[in-house]
Amino acid sequence: MTDSTTLGADRALKTKHRAMWALGDYPAVATEIIPELGTALVAECGVRPGDRVLDVAAGSGNAAIPAALAGATVTASDLTPELFEAGRRDAAAAGADLDWQEGDAENLPYDDESFDVVLSCVGVMFAPHHRAAADELVRVTRVGGRIGLLSWTPAGFIGQMFATMKPYAPPPPPGAQPPPLWGDEEHVRALLGDRVTDVSARTVSLRVDGFATGEEFRDFFKAAYGPTIAVYRAIADDPDRVAALDRDLADLARRHDLGGGAMDWEYLLLTARRAT
Template identity: 35%
Template sequence: MTGASRLKERYWAADRYQKVANRLYPLSVALCDRAALQARERVLDVATATGNAALAAAERDCTVTAIDTDLHMLGVAQRRAQAKNLQLTLRNYDAQNMPFPAELFDAVISAGGVQFAPDPVACAAELLRVCRPTGRIVVGSWGPASPITTMLEILHSACPLVDSILHCSTAWGTSEGLHRLFGDRANIEAEESRIYIEVPSVGEWTDILCQDFGPAKLALDESNASVAREIRQSLLALFSQFSEGTDHPGQVRIRMDCLQAVVTPVST
């Protein structure tokens, strides 16, 4: 592992990231709704991080396996499951090469996770391989125009140590990209979805990101005071564009645009 890789890993502290993941939980609920999960179905959550989608599936009485390459994230997912009295099978596996038998799962899901794997072609092949012929793959991905993609581009411009995700947002977050990944091996139904999170204010959401979202904290810590102020102001302006009022006093809604896709294997 290079010095830059170790630095990035340190900033992806699982307990700190959970403060962000708590706010993003509605995205996983919406994804499980789109997957139409049924009780006792075998579900695989790919790139689970701290377990949002896996827990949402377990709450539907599914038999859930979740994988991630980060052991610390999996540890948080396990503690969350125990706190909710839910059962998860957690594995430290890579989405690009999963040691599961073929056609094992009724549903394979990923909420903004699998799109970050380095080899999207390998990931797409693996998702298809482990999904039953009558099953479905349901992924929620940040597209090129989503606020998350734009935020990471802002951070990357200020600090090249933060990875750009334009390539993976095009691959997984557009209908065209998904058709290129899966080709004639699957049918794809994709639609842009507007998922909302509620926060006390745009400023507080910006503070959470700056303090607890690894790439943002990395960019701020690696920048001088002037650049750090510019980063924060840019993020504040960005999420202000996606915010609106609510019926709840002291709360605003922030729109988190993403592409939700249902991918069904084609029999050969």
């Protein structure tokens, strides 16, 4: 494959990813289902007043807004700027001031060592080329600066949701890696390598109790979550497969039900310092 062909394929893939995350209502997922995650990541990174912070794949600002409220100078960067409108509204309501900029996690539009803290809350994990994204995270962090990542684990609920949807989804393009690998500590350590030090990693569970039934969970994600919407669109002309995926997603939620609709969604919380 020639360089021009590779570049064209990458642009097409990024266009597809941008469109996918603009589907549905991801800000509702961020604010109604997982609002605690951004605050947890900001606290883990020790964001302080005056820090220059970059939130990569920021979405509608789940982590960027808490970082700004902590007194940092924050840039929220995302491939899908359609999410910024909701983010700006949330930031204004919270009294947070930050910059919103379109940017590709695999080719960030910032100079080397531009930020004291570079973080991503269930965001960079969806960049298809993990090595390229990790290289960018390190590149834009100053030496001695902090990198913080919060990612769904492969074995946790969201990782299993992606595994459940995989048989129904079109095959990924060559070279694309599964998002939940970012929730595997050894995978992330290998991506960052000896360019970081002081790595701290632990798995944590988020208690989610917003869905009374498996069907309620499924229907919310069918309507609001871009990756789920995209899978359903891919099989829309096959009612049997749609019905099967409907059953599989509802069954997944039922298997994780701890009682009364409560579930624990596991994620990896990893921080490190740039060494070189």
